Amino acid sequence: KPVIALVGRPNVGKSTLFNRLTKSRDAIVADFAGLTRDRHYGDGRQGGREYIVIDTGGFEPEKPTGIVAEMAKQTQAAVAEADAVVFVVDARTGVSGQDHDIARYLRSAGKRVLLAVNKAEGMSESPALAEFHELGIGDPIPVSAAHGQGIRSLVEIALQDFPEDEEAAEPDEGAPIRLAVAGRPNVGKSTLINTWLGEERLVAFDQPGTTRDAIHVPFERNGQRFELIDTAGLRRKGKVFEAIEKFSVVKTLQAIADANVVVLLVDATQGVSEQDAHIAGYILESGRAVAIAVNKWDAVDSYQRQMFERSVEQRLPFLKFAPVLPISALKRQGLGPLWKAIGDAHASATRKLPTPVLTRLLREAVEHQAPKRAGMFRPKLRYAHQGGMNPPIVVVHGNALEHVTDAYKRYLEGRVRDHFKLVGTPLRIELRSSH
Numbered sequence: 001k002p003v004i005a006l007v008g009r010p011n012v013g014k015s016t017l018f019n020r021l022t023k024s025r026d027a028i029v030a031d032f033a034g035l036t037r038d039r040h041y042g043d044g045r046q047g048g049r050e051y052i053v054i055d056t057g058g059f060e061p062e063k064p065t066g067i068v069a070e071m072a073k074q075t076q077a078a079v080a081e082a083d084a085v086v087f088v089v090d091a092r093t094g095v096s097g098q099d100h101d102i103a104r105y106l107r108s109a110g111k112r113v114l115l116a117v118n119k120a121e122g123m124s125e126s127p128a129l130a131e132f133h134e135l136g137i138g139d140p141i142p143v144s145a146a147h148g149q150g151i152r153s154l155v156e157i158a159l160q161d162f163p164e165d166e167e168a169a170e171p172d173e174g175a176p177i178r179l180a181v182a183g184r185p186n187v188g189k190s191t192l193i194n195t196w197l198g199e200e201r202l203v204a205f206d207q208p209g210t211t212r213d214a215i216h217v218p219f220e221r222n223g224q225r226f227e228l229i230d231t232a233g234l235r236r237k238g239k240v241f242e243a244i245e246k247f248s249v250v251k252t253l254q255a256i257a258d259a260n261v262v263v264l265l266v267d268a269t270q271g272v273s274e275q276d277a278h279i280a281g282y283i284l285e286s287g288r289a290v291a292i293a294v295n296k297w298d299a300v301d302s303y304q305r306q307m308f309e310r311s312v313e314q315r316l317p318f319l320k321f322a323p324v325l326p327i328s329a330l331k332r333q334g335l336g337p338l339w340k341a342i343g344d345a346h347a348s349a350t351r352k353l354p355t356p357v358l359t360r361l362l363r364e365a366v367e368h369q370a371p372k373r374a375g376m377f378r379p380k381l382r383y384a385h386q387g388g389m390n391p392p393i394v395v396v397h398g399n400a401l402e403h404v405t406d407a408y409k410r411y412l413e414g415r416v417r418d419h420f421k422l423v424g425t426p427l428r429i430e431l432r433s434s435h
C-alpha cells in the first residue's frame with residue numbers, strides 16, 4: 001500500500017484532513033499511541049485503492065527558529081516512511097515563514113510532494129491560491145478538509161504513480177503461507193524469527209537493497225512452504241538475522257496487510273498493553289488470521305501467568321476467536337503448538353464454505369431464533385454464499401436486512417463458526433437486501 005504523509009505547520013487543518021482521508025470510506029484508524037509520539041497512522045481507501053496516511057500532527061514549535069529542529073524529529077520520520085508527501089498550507093492565512101521553512105526541507109527530501117491548500121472552500125479560481133506557487137512545490141491543489149471538497153482528486157493525484165492494487169486472488173493450495181510476526185519493540189520478535197529460521201529449512205532468497213522494502217524470507221516446515229514477512233527491519237548477518245532498524249509502524253501495518261496469518265507476539269512479563277491492543281485491533285480490521293503468542297513464559301511465575309491470562313481477556317475481548325499460546329522464543333518452548341495454531345488459523349481462513357451448507361445453516365439459525373421485527377419490517381433471510389476467503393465472508397441475501405441487529409449478526413457468525421469449526425480467523429457476515 002502506498003503511504004501518504006501529511007506535513008505542515010499547526011492549525012492548517014492536518015488532523016481534519018487526516019480524518020477525511022481515513023475515516024471517510026470505511027477506513028480503519030490504528031492509533032499507535034505511545035509507540036510513536038505525535039504521529040498517527042490510518043488506513044484509507046478510495047475507489048478500491050488502499051493507502052496508509054501518516055499525520056505528523058501535534059508538533060508546536062516554541063519559536064520559529066525551533067521549527068527545523070522539531071521537524072527533524074517529527075516530520076522527517078514520517079517523510080522517510082512516505083511514498084508521497086502532502087504539504088498542507090492554509091488558504092486563509094496565506095504563505096508564512098514557517099511554510100517556507102517546511103518547503104525548503106521538503107524540496108531537499110527527494111520525495112514526491114503535493115501542495116494542498118486547505119480551507120479553500122469556494123476558492124478554486126481565486127488569485128489567493130496563486131501566491132502559494134512561491135513555495136516552489138508545484139501547483140497548489142485547493143481542498144476543504146472540513147467540507148470534504150477536493151479530497152478525491154487530491155488522493156488521485158497522490159496515488160497516480162502507484163500501480164493499482166492487485167485483485168485479491170483466490171488463495172491456491174500450493175502457495176506459501178505468508179506469515180508476519182507483529183508486536184511492540186522488545187517482545188521478542190527477532191528472537192522468535194531467528195529461532196524459527198534456525199530450525200526450519202531456509203530457501204535461498206534475495207535481500208532487497210533498500211531498507212524501505214520489507215524482506216520476505218521463504219522457508220519450509222514439514223513440507224508446507226511459508227514466507228516470513230519481516231516487521232522488525234531485519235538484515236541477515238552470517239547465520240542470524242539482526243534488527244538494524246527501529247520499530248516501524250508502517251512496516252508493521254504493511255506486513256499485516258500482506259500476511260495470510262499474523263502471529264501477535266506479546267510479552268508475558270509486561271501484561272497486555274494498550275499498544276498490543278491497538279495492533280490487535282488493526283489485525284482484526286485487516287481480516288487476517290491470527291494466533292496470539294505469549295512470549296517469555298519462561299520468565300514469569302504462576303501468579304504472573306494467571307494475571308496475564310486475565311489481561312488477555314480484558315484487553316483483547318475482540319480476539320476471542322484467536323488461540324493464545326504461551327511460548328519461550330529463547331528456550332524454544334511451545335513452538336510446536338504455535339505452528340499447529342498457525343496452520344489451523346490458515347486452514348480456517350481459507351476454508352471453503354459451500355452455498356448449500358451455508359443456506360441450510362441460515363435456515364436452522366432462523367428457525368432457532370428469528371431476527372426481530374423492526375416496526376413494520378421483518379427481515380427475511382433467504383440464502384447465503386461465500387463472498388471471500390482470508391477472511392471468510394458470508395454474504396446473506398434477503399429482504400429488509402438493514403433491520404438486522406448487530407447482535408443478530410454476531411449470533412449468525414457464531415453459528416457459522418461453530419459448524420465449520422473456524423478458529424484463529426475473523427469471520428465477516430455481509431447482508432444484502434434485494435428490493
Ligand code: GDP
Binds near residue numbers: 185191243295330331
Ligand atoms: P524485538 O524488539 O521484538 O525484536 O525483541 P528481541 O527479539 O530483540 O528481544 C528483546 C529482549 O527480550 C531480548 O533481550 C531477548 O533476549 C529477550 N527475549 C526474547 N524472547 C525471550 C523469551 O522467550 N524469554 C525471555 N526470558 N527473554 C526473551
